[in-house]
Structure formats: C-alpha cells, structure tokens
Amino acid sequence: MYNRLSKRIPDNRFTRRYLKDFPRMAEEYRAKPVPAIPYSVFRLYQTTGSRVEYEAYYFDLRKRCDVFAAMVLSGRGEYLPDLEDALCAVCEEYTWALPAHIPEEHSIEEEVGRIDLFASETAFMLSEIWYLLKDDLDPEVSARMLYELRRRVVDPYLKTFPKWGKNNWSSVCAHGVLTTFIYLGLDGEFRKALPSLLQSLEDFLSSYRDDGYCTEGALYWSYGFESFVYAANLLREYTKGGIDYFKREKVRAIAKYGFCTYFEGNLTLPFADSPHRLNYNIGLYHFLKKEYPVLPLPDESRAAMFGDEARCRFFEMMRNLYWFDESLEGGDPAPVSCDFPLSQVYLRSRPAWHFACKGGHNGESHNHNDVGSFVVICGEEYVLDDPGWPEYDKWYFSEKRYTDYICAMSEGHSLPIINGKGQKPGEEHAGKVLLAEDGRIVIDLSGAYGLDGVTVRRTWLLHEDGVEIRDEITGAESVTERFVTRVEPVPQEDGSLRIAGCVFSSGSGKPEITTATFVPRLVSNIGMKPVETLYLIDWTASDGENVFRLRILPEGENGKL
Secondary structure, three states: OOHHOOOOOOOOOHHHHHOHHHHHHHHHHOOOOOOOHHHHHOHHHHHHHOHHHHHOOOOOOOHHHHHHHHHHHHHHHHHHHHHHHHHHHHHOOOOOOOHHHHHOOOOHHHHHOOHHHHHHHHHOOOOOHHHHOOOOOOHHHHHHHHHHHHHHHHHHHHOOOOOOOOHHHHHHHHHHHHHHHHHOOOHHHHHHHHHHHHHHHHHHOOOOOOOOOOOOOHHHHHHHHHHHHHHHHHHHHHHHOOOOHOOOOHHHHHHHHHHHHHOOOOOOOOOOOOOOOOEHHHHHHHHHHHHOOOOOOOOOHEEEOOOOOOOOOOOHHHHHHHHHOOOOOOOOOOEEEEEEEEOOOHHHHOOOOOEEEEEEEOOOOOOOOOOOOOEEEEEOOOOOOOOOEEEEEOOOOOHHHHHOOOOOOOHHHOEEOOEOOOOOEEEEEEEEEEEEEOOOEEEEHHHHOOOOOOEEEEEEEEEEEEEEEEEEOOOOOOOOEEEEEOOOOOOOOOOOOOEEEEEEEEOOOEEEEEEEEOOOOOHHOOOOOOOOOEEEEEEEEEOOEEEEEOOOOOOOOOOOO
C-alpha cells in the first residue's frame, strides 16, 4: 500500500487519543440526515461577498466523511453504509470548487470541472478512500466515485493542464490531482499529466526563497508544504526512488520553517495571513523528522487533534493517524536564533522573551504592508503583536485590502505613520537589511513608504532583559510612532504603559491609545475572540529621531529602560 497505509488504523497512544470522540461524532452524524446545499447559499458569495455560510455546509459534509471513514478503518464495519451515504452526497454536489474560487465569467462545464484547492482536496479524499476500501464499498458507490473523479478532475486536467501560480495552490492542487491518477491506477494518462504536475510542484517550490521562509504565513506553510510532502512521498514510492525531492537542499530549508517558528505553547509567527496559535500535524512532523533528524521536534502536547483545524482535512487526519511514530520523542529545544536572510525575517529568544521582525517587500503572497513590523512575546502572551488575518470575504482580495482592512494595512502594525501615511503595497516597496547580528538588527524602511526625501531606519537592540527600538526618520513633516497589541495597555503615571506584565516606555511623553476591531478568520481554532480589539498606541515623534524602548520585567517589578 502506498503512503504506509493499510485497511486498519494503527493502535497506539496517539491514535487512541485522537479517535476518542469519533464514536460519539459518528452517532451524532448518524442521527442527522445528510443535508443538500441550497442554491441560495451557493449564490451568497456573489450577492453578499460572504463565504462562511456555504463553507459551513461544504466542510461539515467532508467532516462526516472523515468520521465514518475513520470508524470503518478502525474495524467498525457497521458504519460503512453511513460512509457510503456521505460519499454519494459529495458526488451529488454541483461543483467541488468553492464559489469564492469560481470566476464570474464561466461556462457550466468550467464550473463543474473547476480544480481549485478544495476540489483537489475532495478528489484526494475520494481517491484514497476508494484505494483503501474498494473491495468493501458497494459496487455502485465505487463506480459513482470513479465516474465523478474522472468527470470533475481527471478529464478536466488532461484537457487544460491548468496552472495555479507560485503559491500554496500549486502544491495543494497538484497533490490532489496526482494522488487521483496514482490511486486509480491511471498509469497511461498519468504519464501524460506528469510533466505538467511536476511543473506545478516546481512552481510551489519557487514561491519560496532558498532560505525556506514562508511569506504566506504559518498555516499556509502547513497547508502548502504538507501537500507538497505528501505528493513528493507518493511520487518517490511510485517511481521507486526515481523522483526524490527530499534530497534537495531547498526542501530541507522549507521544512526548517515549521520547526523553528514556534514559541511558548502553540504560539507561532503571526506575520501575513496567519493565526497566532497553531497545533502541528504530528504525522507530517514525524515524517520530516525522519528525513531530517537535526530538526527540533515540538512537544507532543502541541499536536493537533481532529477539529483543531476548521476544515478537518482528510489527508491531515490520515497521516496523523498512520504516520505517528511512538519511537520519536518531542520536546527538543528550539533554536535561540533563526535567520531567514533572503526573506529578511529574524527570530531571537532570551530566557524572558521571544522576538521576531521582518523586512521583505509589500508584494508578497498573502501580503500585509508590514516591512519593519515585529512581535514581542513574553510567556504565552503577545505583548506587541501582529493582527494576523481577518475573516476572508470577497473584498479582502480586492483593491480594498489596504484601505478597509486593518490587518493588512501598515497602520495595523507596529510601524511609523509618516506625513499621515502608511506604507504602500507592491514589490517595489521594500526594506533593505543593513545589519543582522544576534543582538542588533538594522533595516532601512524608506523604500516601503516611497516618500521623496524621507529616510526611515529602524534598529532593534536585543538585550537579555528587554528589546529596545530606535527609529531614525529624516525629511518628514510629521511622524507618529505606532505600536499595536491585543492586550489592553495600562497607563502608568510616568507616561509608560504596562502590557501583560511588561513595561513599555518611549521617553516621548504620554501616548494616545485608540482601538480598532476586526473579525479574525477561523476563530474557534486559533484561540481568538469572535471580534478582536487591536489597541493602537501612538507617540508623536521628536524631530529627527524617535527612541522607543521596551523592557521585559519580572512580575511585581517596576521600571523602564
């Protein structure tokens, strides 16, 4: 069997914990009919811009498939008819693509055969279930699955050989299509498709610089790179080692990102469209740990359980269940420093705090205008923060992204506002790293603002007991130094602020504090509130140079740098 899978889920300490609630969920689903998605819900994205209503139907049906498939693969064959009902319901869907991913101008054929992220995930789920259970499924159900996989994925792919760009789409989509060809035994057609699928995997790899940093954010690393890993592993097995991506140094570098961007608990790097907390898929990490033993394996307590990720992806569930290795022990210490110099991202840790900053440019995939942004973490609290991502709707991916969404605007990050303006979008608006040492990092931010005659240089001094910032800004008519947090600041009599037990002071008088609110994406799964408040802390800078200092202090101690 490919992918070290079998018709029976392994029994071990992790799978027992992971599957603990599955009997209850199976009975709950059994008691509810399988709902069809109303057309009016399908149309909501076009009429209102909202995605959540349709996706609630869509992903709950796939969760139902996951639950019943896991029960059958756990030896509970009495749930096979329930699984067949769910699989046939998926086959009955008008299209497997999300409305948000269907162009406004399209034919019916293009709509039904649209291979987006989730059509590809659906194809993967159906083809892997068919591959494992084809001898058990009712012949008519099996035939229907094969018919729909050909109608919606195999034939449309061979007709157009679509390309998905240099981002996570190329990995996820190619992975689902590639898996379908291999699992269904379509060797002749797969030979025709393989050059194009390999090019899509190369497109995905080219979305990363050679240092391995994921500009799209931590969850997109997990989503995109795990799909790449699963595709690469299956290709290696299929070609008997003839195609082995894991020998490439760049793949090793990309793997490092997921192992080096965790902080306390399950806090992760929140730059770009990213959550603040993220439990990891233990099957993926155990696989990568075997490929690259030097990587620091996180503690098992951070491992994702079913439902931690709202989409309940089948391929994640299966590899968590089948690829967990009881011989591997987590809890390796994370590196004190981690540099991604080509992407201009730097992580530093001291006993009392963690720090991360970024340069880069404002044309990155899932971009925020955030050149020079940074976060400071003490314990399990973001003291200075990055807002992460808002709820996705139709307009977030339009020209309104940088005018209407605080999460993507530079005004929603710890960055100067110069002459009343924030940074500008586009790859040409970039930072330039001047120095990156363990205790000192200097980035020229001038290019990100694109203001004639204005220079902006930001220096971070990283002490054992705190982080100090120095901004040198010349040629500006006005400067507001803005810092952001999701923890309510408590003003002190001397003009400093206390945030989560840390003292925050600038020597520039008392700051003005305002708020902005936003609805974060996938709130139930990343430890965020349904509506988050972002506290905007503004100091009016002195002429020529503004010095801002932050110090991490033990509980009960008062003071400032």
